[in-house]
Amino acid sequence: MLSAIPFPALPAPPSWFPGHMNRFSKQLPALLSRTDVVLELRDSRLPLTSINQNLEGAIRKWRAERGRDSAVIHTPSSTGPASPAVPGYGSTICERIVVLNKHDLVPEWGIEPFRKAMTSRFPDQIVHFASCNKPRDIRTLSEMLVRIAKTNVHAMEMNVLVVGMPNVGKSTLLNSLRSFGIAGRTPKALQTSAQPGHTRTLSTRLKISEDPLVYSYDSPGVMLPFLGKGELGAERGVKLALIAGIKESLYDVEALVNYLLYRLNILNPISPAYLKVLPPGAQPTTDVSFFLDQLADRLGMRIRGGDLDTPRAAKWFVEWWRKEGGLISATAPAKLTLPSTGSSDPLRRGWGFDFEWTTDSSTPTSSEAVEQKMGECIDEYMRISEEQERLGGAVSQTQEKKRSWQEKQAKRAAKSKAKLTARKNA
Known part of the structure; x- marks a missing residue:
């Protein structure tokens, strides 16, 4: 665990x-x-x-x-x-x-x-x-x-x-x-x-x-012109790349695997879905390099010289999750049976890739309790999104420069038009 x-x-x-x-x-x-x-x-x-x-x-x-x-x-x-x-x-x-x-x-x-x-x-x-x-x-x-x-x-x-x-x-x-x-x-x-x-x-x-x-x-699918600044924008981009909502070639596939590993661990920290493709007896991990080594070895993916082909294993893992692993992760139960380790540390649980909360053995898993947790996540997401938009987080520096340049061009054009009108009226 x-x-x-x-x-x-x-x-x-x-x-x-x-x-x-x-x-x-x-x-x-x-x-x-x-x-x-x-x-x-x-x-x-x-x-x-x-x-x-x-x-x-x-x-x-x-x-x-x-x-x-x-x-x-x-x-x-x-x-x-x-x-x-x-x-x-x-x-x-x-x-x-x-x-x-x-x-x-x-x-x-x-x-x-x-x-x-x-x-x-x-x-x-x-x-x-x-x-x-x-x-x-x-x-x-x-x-x-x-x-x-x-x-x-x-x-x-x-x-x-x-x-x-x-x-x-x-x-x-x-x-x-x-x-x-x-x-x-x-x-x-x-x-x-x-x-x-x-x-x-x-x-x-x-x-x-x-x-x-x-x-x-x-209609054509419309992406956001700018995915956002900081950690929120970085996470949004990786999420969309994982569901093929944005071109996967724009990302290093290992970055996608790293985040996917994190999310599958959140969905079920005791028995995450990726254990199905690792060698028997493998344990949950947060180390992406160690995970890819295990996966490449299990799949027999090696390059000339016998070294493990981890880039190939990373691509395979993302495709596996899109076709089969997603269905396995969807079977994660609402209530996990915690091993009797004597630890009282809370767990991070989630639903999908947008919801995450802290839970322990005493946390209720009724529909009402889950609704409350989800409502808190929705409120926090909307609050952060509105705050970013208010502070200009929805616009990149490049877009800001372009907008400023367009405004200057419009002012110059208006000024030239005003001068021309004044000459005609003189």
């Missing part, structure tokens, strides 16, 4: 914001003007980190323009997630559904506490967990969209805009929704890829329901 799990040293976050992301960000306000439902996808493993703060302002303005800036009333639904209140006669549909995709990669015991913690803090958002390989999840989401469309009987159709960070599964989800909402055989309408940045333009309208008529648009 690991009683102490030190936070790893992480590299500074890279900047990855291609031109197509910038173009879509500028188009978003106009797109929202003809949108009825915003379907925002996030990754269940990173439910906070995969929030795109750059989209928040445009969405808030859209809701305010529709007269929906106040809290949305939610009522219990027998199908799972809360249902939006039915708008009054003649009102415009304006709903925001946050879909936490790939929920089979997080422990089941934290799903409902997280939903409750989010709903109490963001009542204007409908939170729905889904996995595209779970037909029941897609059917529930499809039925939810149909119910929302039927609340405005005078509308000819309803338009859904799908947004989110790169590689959270937007195109895959829309293909799945289309197969449920359209009768008969439906061919795959949108191309998908395991690499971020595959969708570069707004898709054409895609019909996902015939009665009532519901259309959707797939």
